[in-house]
Amino acid sequence: MKTLLKNGNIFTGNGFEKRDVFVIDGRLSLSHFDRYDERIDCDSFFIIPGLVDVHVHLREPGFFYKESIKTGTMAAARGGYTAVCAMPNLNPVPSTASALRQQLDIIERDAVIKVYPYGTITKEQNGRGALSDMEAMKDQVIAFSDDGKGVQTGELMEEAMIKAKALNKIIVAHCEDETLLDGGYIHDGSYAKKHGHKGICSESEWGQVKRDIELCKKTGARYHVCHISTKETVALIRQAKAEGVKITCETTPHYLIFCDEDLQEDGRFKMNPPIRSAEDREALIEGLLDGTIDVIATDHAPHRQEEKSRGLTGSAFGIVGLETAFPVLYTALVKTGKLSLEKLIHLMAVAPRQIFGMEGGFLQEGQVADLTVLDLEDSYRVNPEEFLSKGRSTPFEGMEVTGKTVATFVNGEKVYENKHI
Ligand SMILES: NC(=O)N[C@@H](CC(=O)O)C(=O)O
Ligand SMILES: [Zn+2]
Numbered sequence: 001m002k003t004l005l006k007n008g009n010i011f012t013g014n015g016f017e018k019r020d021v022f023v024i025d026g027r028l029s030l031s032h033f034d035r036y037d038e039r040i041d042c043d044s045f046f047i048i049p050g051l052v053d054v055h056v057h058l059r060e061p062g063f064f065y066k067e068s069i070k071t072g073t074m075a076a077a078r079g080g081y082t083a084v085c086a087m088p089n090l091n092p093v094p095s096t097a098s099a100l101r102q103q104l105d106i107i108e109r110d111a112v113i114k115v116y117p118y119g120t121i122t123k124e125q126n127g128r129g130a131l132s133d134m135e136a137m138k139d140q141v142i143a144f145s146d147d148g149k150g151v152q153t154g155e156l157m158e159e160a161m162i163k164a165k166a167l168n169k170i171i172v173a174h175c176e177d178e179t180l181l182d183g184g185y186i187h188d189g190s191y192a193k194k195h196g197h198k199g200i201c202s203e204s205e206w207g208q209v210k211r212d213i214e215l216c217k218k219t220g221a222r223y224h225v226c227h228i229s230t231k232e233t234v235a236l237i238r239q240a241k242a243e244g245v246k247i248t249c250e251t252t253p254h255y256l257i258f259c260d261e262d263l264q265e266d267g268r269f270k271m272n273p274p275i276r277s278a279e280d281r282e283a284l285i286e287g288l289l290d291g292t293i294d295v296i297a298t299d300h301a302p303h304r305q306e307e308k309s310r311g312l313t314g315s316a317f318g319i320v321g322l323e324t325a326f327p328v329l330y331t332a333l334v335k336t337g338k339l340s341l342e343k344l345i346h347l348m349a350v351a352p353r354q355i356f357g358m359e360g361g362f363l364q365e366g367q368v369a370d371l372t373v374l375d376l377e378d379s380y381r382v383n384p385e386e387f388l389s390k391g392r393s394t395p396f397e398g399m400e401v402t403g404k405t406v407a408t409f410v411n412g413e414k415v416y417e418n419k420h421i
């Protein structure tokens with residue numbers, strides 16, 4: 001199968017170049033061929049390495065009613081993603097080779113893009129007790145995480161780091177000190193005070209980051225922090241990087257675009273960690289610009305509609321993000337001049353591959369054809385009814401955005417195509 005992507009704006013690594021690209025038997029070619037099976041006219045489109053989301057919840061096995069490997073990866077393909085890393089808060093949790101096998105079998109059967117599962121850090125994926133069977137899972141998992149739960153003691157985190165380092169794997173940490181939560185569910189800031197809600201303090205996040213940075217120095221382990229949301233976390237990671245600590249981190253679109261003053265009495269604005277203050281948001285943007293923050297992930301966390309319909313107080317934590325991440329960031333950060341398009345692509349497609357050691361990321365001769373064709377002119381309103389994800393709850397609902405996926409290719413195969421462009 002030979003596909004010609006005719007005359008698109010191709011991402012070169014630091015800019016764009018107008019040229020033809022061929023996709024041949026799963027690989028990219030920049031040579032010229034007279035014959036091809038399919039042609040996509042890309043004159044007004046951008047061709048980028050497929051986006052990679054290192055933090056998604058695909059909910060299978062165990063929570064099929066919220067999302068499945070099939071629907072989650074179809075949503076990802078529609079969002080321009082060619083690979084995702086799947087979090088392990090599942091049932092059974094992937095803490096042994098056999099539990100992981102169940103998830104791998106479904107991935108093999110149903111995934112339309114590449115899915116790299118995380119193994120858990122602890123046996124029960126609850127940040128406590130004994131470590132998981134890391135050794136038995138090491139060849140099949142991208143890294144280890146207890147996402148959904150923070151590792152509650154320094155001793156346990158140290159043990160996990162030592163083990164992960166010996167296996168040459170990264171610890172991916174959801175940082176949350178449960179002793180500081182006190183029933184909170186939104187940021188402990190102006191909105192919570194004004195509306196009588198229980199707050200989650202920033203220290204519940206940065207306290208563990210601070211602890212873990214010291215443990216990284218001690219163990220030499222590689223450590224990646226999930227969904228960072230506070231200005232203190234940014235400052236701590238900036239300092240740690242300056243000292244040579246092997247630390248990387250991600251934030252998400254919702255922390256970069258909203259602050260707690262934007263909250264509404266609606267489960268669409270409830271996730272963990274919570275949307276923080278305007279100052280935190282500005283610090284995160286600074287962190288993107290100066291390289292403190294390496295990656296933008298979505299923390300796509302679908303729930304059933306009913307679970308998200310109980311307001312800020314009673315709704316489940318988590319929002320969907322795969323089908324809105326690129327357009328909302330392009331609209332809110334690139335079109336406003338806060339971030340270059342090249343930098344956004346780096347944060348969403350290049351850096352995730354570099355950190356987690358995945359193939360692809362450059363549109364060069366012979367590279368695997370994991371790529372996305374984007375229309376950066378098309379404007380529309382975010383309508384969750386159109387999502388391929390089973391989850392519909394997003395604070396971006398109704399937002400006017402620019403940027404649409406035209407087509408997504410994985411191993412040269414077209415896994416998503418927008419028929420209306
Ligand atoms: N982010 C969330 O609010 N929820 C996630 C868990 C997590 O990412 O910590 C979920 O699994 O629903
Ligand atoms: Zn988390």
Ligand SMILES: [Zn+2]
Pocket residue numbers: 055056057087147148299301
């Ligand atoms: Zn998560």
